Structures are given as structure tokens and as C-alpha cells.
Amino acid sequence: MPEKNIRLEVMQAIEPKVEGFMKEFLIPTEEIWQPTDFLPDSQSDKFFDEVEAIRGEAKELGYDFWVTLVADTITEEALPTYESWLMDVEGIDQHNGKENGWSKWVRAWTAEENRHGDLLNKYLYLSGRVNMREVEITTQHLISDGFDIGTDRDPYKNFVYTSFQELATNISHKRVAKLARQKGNKSLAKMCNIIAGDEMRHHLAYREFVKIILEHDPNNMVLAFADMMKRKIVMPAHFLRESGGSIGLAFEQFSDCAQRLGVYTAQDYIDILQKLNDYWQLGSLQSLSDTAEKARDYLMKLPERLQRISERMKFSEEQHTFKWVTANGML
Numbered sequence: 001m002p003e004k005n006i007r008l009e010v011m012q013a014i015e016p017k018v019e020g021f022m023k024e025f026l027i028p029t030e031e032i033w034q035p036t037d038f039l040p041d042s043q044s045d046k047f048f049d050e051v052e053a054i055r056g057e058a059k060e061l062g063y064d065f066w067v068t069l070v071a072d073t074i075t076e077e078a079l080p081t082y083e084s085w086l087m088d089v090e091g092i093d094q095h096n097g098k099e100n101g102w103s104k105w106v107r108a109w110t111a112e113e114n115r116h117g118d119l120l121n122k123y124l125y126l127s128g129r130v131n132m133r134e135v136e137i138t139t140q141h142l143i144s145d146g147f148d149i150g151t152d153r154d155p156y157k158n159f160v161y162t163s164f165q166e167l168a169t170n171i172s173h174k175r176v177a178k179l180a181r182q183k184g185n186k187s188l189a190k191m192c193n194i195i196a197g198d199e200m201r202h203h204l205a206y207r208e209f210v211k212i213i214l215e216h217d218p219n220n221m222v223l224a225f226a227d228m229m230k231r232k233i234v235m236p237a238h239f240l241r242e243s244g245g246s247i248g249l250a251f252e253q254f255s256d257c258a259q260r261l262g263v264y265t266a267q268d269y270i271d272i273l274q275k276l277n278d279y280w281q282l283g284s285l286q287s288l289s290d291t292a293e294k295a296r297d298y299l300m301k302l303p304e305r306l307q308r309i310s311e312r313m314k315f316s317e318e319q320h321t322f323k324w325v326t327a328n329g330m331l
């Protein structure tokens with residue numbers, strides 16, 4: 001049987017459980033937080049005072065911080081790319097009527113994610129610290145440019161990607177929250193922490209999907225994981241550009257900012273990989289094929305190998321001036 005059909009069969013075998021995953025890992029729409037819970041209420045007479053407070057708290061945060069927050073926001077705002085990509089994954093069939101749990105999952109996950117960009121965008125707008133028009137142009141570019149995360153339509157590779165990526169966003173939102181709090185910006189810290197909480201739930205769900213696939217089809221799942229790590233997990237905003245800039249350039253410059261601030265680093269990449277290796281208990285998988293055995297071996301040794309490489313790695317200390325944020329001399 002061609003490999004393709006095995007994946008589809010596994011997705012179909014797990015599909016009846018997806019309804020339960022939605023209950024376990026997502027929160028019903030009418031119970032979950034909404035962006036407005038964390039923002040000034042525009043119907044209230046206190047609105048302008050509250051906006052004033054937001055602008056006051058925003059004054060202490062430095063240049064790299066704003067660049068990082070802008071790029072995080074734009075990454076969240078490119079959600080249409082992620083939803084359309086996932087909807088096209090094998091086994092996630094939105095044309096199969098309401099019975100396909102996987103497409104329901106993708107829609108419900110999208111609906112939760114959509115609140116992240118919404119909240120951060122409104123915050124940036126009210127903060128008065130960034131050039132919103134430039135931010136908007138970059139967002140439009142990014143959605144228009146799409147992405148290529150190397151997963152194809154393979155559910156196994158896509159769930160490795162989302163397991164990895166949701167934890168990466170959890171870490172970076174949490175760190176931004178911590179930096180904001182250190183500078184006395186409590187309201188922004190709250191916003192980023194609440195978003196980080198969503199990312200964690202999503203991470204727990206996707207890593208569970210992979211764990212269950214490992215029970216059904218360990219050989220192909222391990223091979224898919226190894227394949228993703230060989231090509232490296234690229235960030236969803238890897239095509240990020242500024243107005244007039246070339247595709248992907250702004251992403252590299254932003255990554256340097258995130259490294260400098262310690263918001264997302266090469267060490268985090270290694271730690272995430274190690275956590276996934278541990279949770280999926282790669283070491284104790286039984287009776288793998290010869291090729292899967294080699295792939296497992298590669299994955300188990302990879303964190304240490306990356307550790308050695310990362311110790312030699314340098315990132316640029318040079319501060320690029322982005323069109324999104326006006327230079328103010330504060331790092």
C-alpha cells in the first residue's frame with residue numbers, strides 16, 4: 001500500500017477522538033477571554049484616561065522590545081495563511097460534511113488564535129509607539145507571500161511543526177510579558193501572558209496528536225519527525241519584509257532583536273526539541289524498521305549536536321532601524 005494511504009487511514013482512525021480533544025484542549029467561545037477584556041472600553045467615559053495610562057506605561061520600553069512585539073503581532077496576524085495551510089493537510093477534510101472532526105478542530109483552533117493578533121494589534125495601535133501603517137503593509141505582504149514550512153500536506157509533519165511552533169510562541173510571549181512587567185507595564189504583561197496560556201494548551205494538544213500517531217504508525221511518524229528536524233523548523237513569519245524590502249530580510253533582522261532580548265533564542269530551539277523527544281518517548285519505541293531506527297538515533301543525538309553548534313553561533317549585535325518603529329535610542 002502506498003505510504004500516502006497509511007497516513008489517511010491513521011487520520012481517519014483517530015478522527016472520532018478529535019471531539020474529545022476539543023473539549024480537553026480548547027475553551028468554549030462563550031467562556032474564553034476576549035481581547036476587549038484587556039483593553040480600554042471604548043464605550044466608557046474613562047476610555048481616554050485608560051488610553052493615557054497605556055501610553056504612559058509604554059514609554060519605558062526600548063527599541064528591540066517594540067520591534068519584537070511588532071513581529072510577534074504580525075506573525076499572529078498572518079493566521080489566514082496557517083488556517084488555509086492546515087485545512088489542506090491530508091485527512092483534514094472540510095468538504096466531508098460536519099462529521100470530520102479534524103476540520104472542526106482546525107476551525108476552532110483558528111478561532112482561538114484569531115484573538116491573539118486582534119489583541120496585540122489594538123494594543124500597538126493605542127500605545128502610540130509604532131508606525132501602524134508600516135506594520136499593516138508588512139502584514140499584508142506576509143499574508144500575500146504565504147509561507148513554506150516544508151511539511152507538504154503530510155499530517156505527521158504538520159503536527160510536528162505545530163507541536164514545536166506552539167511551544168515556541170508560548171516561550172516568546174511569556175518572555176515579552178516578563179520584560180514588560182520588569183519595566184512596569186503590567187497591562188501588556190497580562191495580555192502577553194494570557195496569549196502564552198493559549199499557546200501552551202495548543203502545544204499540549206498537538207504533541208498529543210503526534211503521540212497517538214506514534215501508537216498507530218511509529219515508523220512513518222519517526223521518519224516524518226526526523227525529516228522536519230533535518231530541514232529545520234522555520235518560523236511561520238520567515239518571509240517577513242518591510243515596505244520596499246526584499247522578502248525574508250526583515251525576519252533575519254527581527255530574529256537578531258529577539259536573540260538580543262532573549263525572547264527566543266537558539267537555546268530555546270534545542271530545549272523544545274529535547275522536550276518533544278522526551279514526551280514522545282523516542283528512546284522506548286519498540287520494533288522500528290531499520291530506517292526508522294536510524295532516524296530515531298539521529299533525533300536522540302540532535303539536541304547535543306545542536307548544543308555544540310549553538311555555542312559557536314554568533315548573531316548580529318548591530319541594530320537595524322525598522323520602518324515599524326522610530327529610533328529612540330533606547331535598546
Ligand SMILES: [Fe+2]
Pocket residue numbers: 076113116169199
Ligand atoms: Fe497565537
Ligand SMILES: [Fe+2]
Pocket residue numbers: 113165166169199202
Ligand atoms: Fe499558536
